[in-house]
Amino acid sequence: MDGYLLDTCVVSALLDGQHKNYQNVRLSDEAIEIGSPRYVSIITIAELTFGFALHEASTGQPHPRASAILERAQEFGIREISKHTAAEYAELRKNLAVAHLPTLIRAQRPRWVDQWVDRVTQETLQIDENDLWICAQAREWNLTLFTTDEKMVTRICQADSDIKFRFVRSL
16 A cells, blocks of 8 residues: 555644644645545554643643644544554564664663664664554555654664655754
C-alpha cells in the first residue's frame, strides 16, 4: 500500500491553524500527490487526547480547539495496532539496538529506547516508544511517515531503510 502516515506533530500542526508550524506543514502536505491516502495512527489519537487532557488539568480550562482537532483527526483513515504491527515493532527495535548499541551491552541496555546511548556519538537516542509504534505501522503498511521530528528520522534511517519519511523542518 502507498500513502502517508501522519505523525502526531504533523497532525497537531496541520489541524490547528494557530499552531506555530501550521503554514510549514500545510504547504508540505499540499505538495503531496493528489489522491494519495493519508492515515493517522490510533497512537496519534491517544497522544492528542492525552495532550488535551493535560492542558485542561494544568489550566483548568479545556483546550479551545481540542474537540475540533480530534474530530478532524479521526476523519483520516485510522491505523490500529495489530499482531502484524507488533512483529514490525520488534524488528524495528532490534534494528535500532544493532545499529546504535555496543554489542557487549545490548543485553544490559536501559529498558526504554529514548534512554539508549548511541555507541558512536554517545548521545541518547531520544526516540520515545510511541514513535517506534508509529514507525512500525508505517513499515507494516508501506506508508511514508510524514513528520517534523528530525532526530527520529535520523536515528531510524541509520537503523532501518525500510521506513520511508517525508520530513518537514519544524519552525
